Amino acid sequence: MPLQLTVKKIDGKPGQVYYPLQLNTIPKPTPGPGELLIRLRSCALNHRDLFIRQHLYPGISFEQPFLADGYGVVESTGPSVSPAASQLIGKPVLITPSRGWISSPDGPDDPNQPWTVIGSSQLTDAGTGQEYIVVPEVEAVPAPEHLSAAEGAALPLVGLTGWRALVTKAQAKPGQNILVTGIGGGVALQMLQFAVAMGCNVFVTSGNAEKIEKAKKMGAKGGVIYKEKDWDKQLMKQLPKDRPYLDAVVDGAGGDVVARSVKLLKSGGVISSYGMTVSPKMDWLMQAVLKNVELKGSTMGSRKEFEDMVAFVREKGIRPVVSKVVKGLDNLEGIDELFDEMREGKQFGKLVVLIDAKEDQDKISVEH
Secondary structure: OOEEEEEOOOOOOOOOOOOOEEEEEOOOOOOOOOEEEEEEEEEEOOHHHHHHHOOOOOOEOOOOOOOOEEEEEEEEEOOOOOHHHHOOOOOEEEEOOEEOOOOOOOOOOOOOOOOEEOOOEOOOOOOOOEOEEEEEHHHEEEOOOOOOHHHHHHOHHHHHHHHHHHHHHOOOOOOOEEEEOOEOEHHHHHHHHHHHHHOOEEEEEEOOHHHHHHHHHOOOOEEEEOOOOOHHHHHHHHOOOOOOOEEEEEEOOOEOHHHHHOOOEEEEEEEEEOOOOOOOOEOOOHHHHHOOOEEEEOOOOOHHHHHHHHHHHHHHOOOOOEEEEEEOOOOHHHHHHHHHHHHHOOOOOEEEEEOOOOOOOOOOOEOO
16 A cells, blocks of 8 residues: 655654654545646655654644655546646656645735645645645646656755745846855755846855855855854955845845845845744844835745746756655655754755655766
8 A cells, every 4th residue: 555654743842842754554545526646756855844843833734644845747637637637647747835825926815715835734635755646736737857856856845935035025137146045955055046047146155165165066156154253244245346235135044134134235125034944033123224125024935936936947957956865755764864964954955755765866966
């Protein structure tokens, strides 16, 4: 019978507990009207999954399958699918990583309908830590042909989050100077790739000099170590003389990012915030008000933004960065090691599970 991965509930306080992984066997699902049956070939980890295991995320389900990133092959369809969906049999697709947000650029379309990221959620039975998944045909997008199974799983959640934060919110354009903080994480790396492909001048921050050098090899113009007290002054010296300011900062850390970047931003510049891993609060300075700086919150994105992002990846031939791959959904020890790397911040790129231990890795480029 097909395998499915969940988290197992044990006693413990939020932030102190660490839910173990649990492997289950389930019946093979059958697609209903307008649905696709997909055999998943790979899935990937996100920080959200680590927060779930620590009970630091709302609405956790211990019955629904774990993980939100998935790449698979359509095995069959239910009745009444569209002609386009019927042509997907035997072809690879990416699973949309959330439910309930169709197209509105402002936020989930209907405030009376629940929106959620998939995977261990009380609001949807969808999750990618399993061998088979049934989804409505609108929740699967044809995968770019140049991606391997591991690269495909590395794209959905970070790609969507990064696309909205960079494109919809920061409105990045060719020639602009963009600061991407915390390079090495999946979202930051994906935004680096997007912004470079757009023709932006990208600068990065990291706590690790080696990660900055890797980012430069990927097209970043420069970078600074955020642990150094004068990193903002160092960055100012790296900006081009004909455009000596930042157009936008795209940040997932929070903390003192406003205080450190406001002097670098142009009047009317944008700080696009997609997370606050350093602190759940950030100071908003009068200096930012006087410079007409815009602070924009950004969370995940719509199905329309997901489709636009995947189309851009296809057009530009972008290959998501894969940091490490383990084989087999039943390889709980190996999957736990991926979570250890995430907790320790060792990764440069995405941490991926090839669901089939025999999956071909010929096309995978892994960062070490």
